[in-house]
Amino acid sequence: MKAFKHVRSHFHVPGPGPLRTEKLTGVVHLNAISYHSFTESQLDPQSSEWREKALPKLIKLTPLLKNLDLINGKLVNLHDKCTVNDEFLLQSMHTFKSIATAFLMKQALSTVSTPCLSVDKPLYMETFTLNSLKKVCDILDVSAQQRKLVRLAICPQVTQHQIWTGALEEILNQLKFEMSVNDYGCIMAQQIVVNCLKFLDDVMSYDPESTSWMRLTLKKDANLPPSAKWEDFLEMINDLMICLKNEEGFFFYVTKLETMKEGLSQIKDVLVDKNIGYKEARHQQSLVQKKLTKSLGHSSKCLFTLLLYYLYGSIRDIELDICCWFSEGDVGNKCCLCVGKILISDEEKMLRREVKKLDRALRVIKFVYEMAEMKENLELQGHVWCLGCENRSLVYRGHKFFIHGFSL
Structure with missing residues (x-):
């Protein structure tokens, strides 16, 4: 999978609990997620059976959540922008995003032969809103003076x-x-x-x-x-x-x-x-x-x-599902920042819309990066994951974007 070709982080997944991330002295710990029907032994994405059980769960939830997404913590119908006040659907969306995120991390690790080196950068593996300079600076790990x-x-x-x-x-x-x-x-x-x-x-x-x-x-x-x-x-x-x-x-x-x-x-x-x-x-x-x-x-x-x-010319904040740093240790101090969205539908119109949103996120990150006068050699990428999509890549306004399907 192109998206995670250069991952060299070690991810530790303990027992069930809410999804959260912690930046610890060069090692990023990813806590596990509660998945309704999965038992504790099945929750570990590093187990041999986990991905085989996770994919059918994602497929089952997809038609239930079609045309919905999380925006500012609310479940929203993407067609009419109305809030959907349904606790079951809201919990189902959180479940879908959580399973999909862990599924992607397992897929990422499976492409790396020695995922033992850590990257001392923030890691975001849950839906969050890019709505302040502080969040952008947190992503970039900008110092107080910068x-x-x-x-x-x-x-x-x-x-x-x-x-x-x-x-x-x-x-x-x-x-x-x-x-x-x-x-x-x-x-x-x-x-x-x-x-x-x-x-x-x-x-x-x-x-x-x-x-x-x-x-x-x-x-x-x-x-x-x-x-x-x-x-x-x-x-x-x-x-x-x-x-x-x-x-x-x-x-x-x-x-x-x-x-x-x-x-x-x-x-x-x-x-x-x-x-x-x-x-x-x-x-x-x-x-x-x-x-x-x-x-x-x-x-x-x-x-x-x-x-x-x-x-x-826009006043809408930017919703992201994933934001990760990857380091290419054999290419000097080059770092790659990847931002991504996990979609329910693979409609071309929705894919184009998400690419444009991710492009806005990358450009505002780049703008702040330049204002902070940071010296690292930074590469920016956008990624979209969706069931049923064919893997492909494109360049939009100078940024690389990768469209990925879920696969075993």
């Missing part, structure tokens, strides 16, 4: 006024579209979204691309309404979240709005109004960037959302 460099380099770029307002507008436009598609009936929530977008339209009317930048100032008029502030926008977001919090289909947007509130709370006193002139408006825009740069920390999900929008 993390400071990363934040100092990234913050001034992604907190620019047009990036901040653009990210908010993207969230609200997507929410508005979802409301129209799903015939969402709450008039109050719809009106709040419209008002929020109107607010942002007024804010962005001062951008250099707009002709209104030529306006110097306005005469003070007692009849004009008081100047608006970002605090007004924050209040509307709070009201919108109250309307949406119990709606199954809008879990993602509630989560993302909660994320953006971190930044909004820091700039709530900043003015945003057409009643002020161009010079004052530019000053207020500068305050937004300065306050966000100062307040958004390394682990901030708000900062990471701005980074995703800055890089891709």
Whole structure:
């Protein structure tokens, strides 16, 4: 299997327990998983019978979980993006991912003649969300000093006024579209979204691309309404979240709005109004960037959302199932970082979508790697595993991707 051709790590699998990983002095320990119908003796992926029993289990679960995946810990229907509140299906998905992960590790080890050398790098063998700079730096094993460099380099770029307002507008436009598609009936929530977008339209009317930048100032008029502030926008977001919090289909947007509130709370006193002139408006825009740069920390999900929008025009976090380091000891200090997804369906449309997601993950990792000024010779790869797929490889935007089927 190409994906793990150069694995030289030693994996120890003890008795049953939740899937977790620990980085220990050069050795990565992978705890075993509870697999419902498997007995303890059958749980060890290094046993001779385990893979023969695991593959039928995966095949049995596949039709049950078709078109579903884990997103932010929730089971989601990939067609309509709605949360599926079914505890049995959720547990079945965790079981599928756990068995598949251990199956892949067994397959990886079977391709290596002497898997005794260890790689002192983090190992992630369970579904997780790439949603902060801290997680990216953890993957890259970035030092504390380098993390400071990363934040100092990234913050001034992604907190620019047009990036901040653009990210908010993207969230609200997507929410508005979802409301129209799903015939969402709450008039109050719809009106709040419209008002929020109107607010942002007024804010962005001062951008250099707009002709209104030529306006110097306005005469003070007692009849004009008081100047608006970002605090007004924050209040509307709070009201919108109250309307949406119990709606199954809008879990993602509630989560993302909660994320953006971190930044909004820091700039709530900043003015945003057409009643002020161009010079004052530019000053207020500068305050937004300065306050966000100062307040958004390394682990901030708000900062990471701005980074995703800055890089891709997207506000969606990136879900991964596997993230592993492999070392080619005979090629200097070359390291290979592999990120991967385990899919239920092998539909070509879904495969293309996952390749694009993995490409975004690799590019944001590479971006942070470069900002950290790390010296290792890094290679990045993406991998997708799915029952029924034929093994093949492709290059997308300069990155190597491997599509794998499960086999004994």
